[in-house]
Amino acid sequence: MKSVFKLLLLVSVIVFAFNCKKQQDNNVPLASVDIYIYTSSPSFIDLNAIGGYTYITGGVRGILLYRKTTSEIIAYERNCTYQPSQPCATVVVDATHILATDTCCHSKFSLYDGTVTNGPASVPLKTYNTTFDGTTLHIYN
Numbered sequence: 001m002k003s004v005f006k007l008l009l010l011v012s013v014i015v016f017a018f019n020c021k022k023q024q025d026n027n028v029p030l031a032s033v034d035i036y037i038y039t040s041s042p043s044f045i046d047l048n049a050i051g052g053y054t055y056i057t058g059g060v061r062g063i064l065l066y067r068k069t070t071s072e073i074i075a076y077e078r079n080c081t082y083q084p085s086q087p088c089a090t091v092v093v094d095a096t097h098i099l100a101t102d103t104c105c106h107s108k109f110s111l112y113d114g115t116v117t118n119g120p121a122s123v124p125l126k127t128y129n130t131t132f133d134g135t136t137l138h139i140y141n
Helices: 002-023 040-048
Strands: 033-037 053-056 062-068 073-078 091-092 097-102 109-111 117-118 126-130 138-140
Touching: 033 040, 040 062, 053 109, 062 138
Parallel strands: none
Antiparallel strands: 033 138, 053 062, 062 073, 073 126, 091 097, 097 109, 109 117, 126 138
């Protein structure tokens, strides 16, 4: 019984160690976010159409807001997940309006879900929690 417990403990420690290492790679710094946006404001008119986007201040390097559906707006951290400490590691929406490209390493991310479409990044864009009632968007972590 003790050997089974020791084996389970060892496996748990190994799994935890590898998961921590994976999370530390490409680690975007933490930033406290608690922002309210009113989509009826003229400043945020681009968010009124599906596929619309805008940038706001907040997070580490700013936040990219993307209107995914009529009822969902996603908030992405603009800090690239590949070498995030580089001064130029900031994503911008490209001319297609379906990808965000890092200005430093040129990684590309899908605006639809934040996944990497072209490396060297291997970790998706960091997202912030959002709630949206049709008019008010709350962005938080």
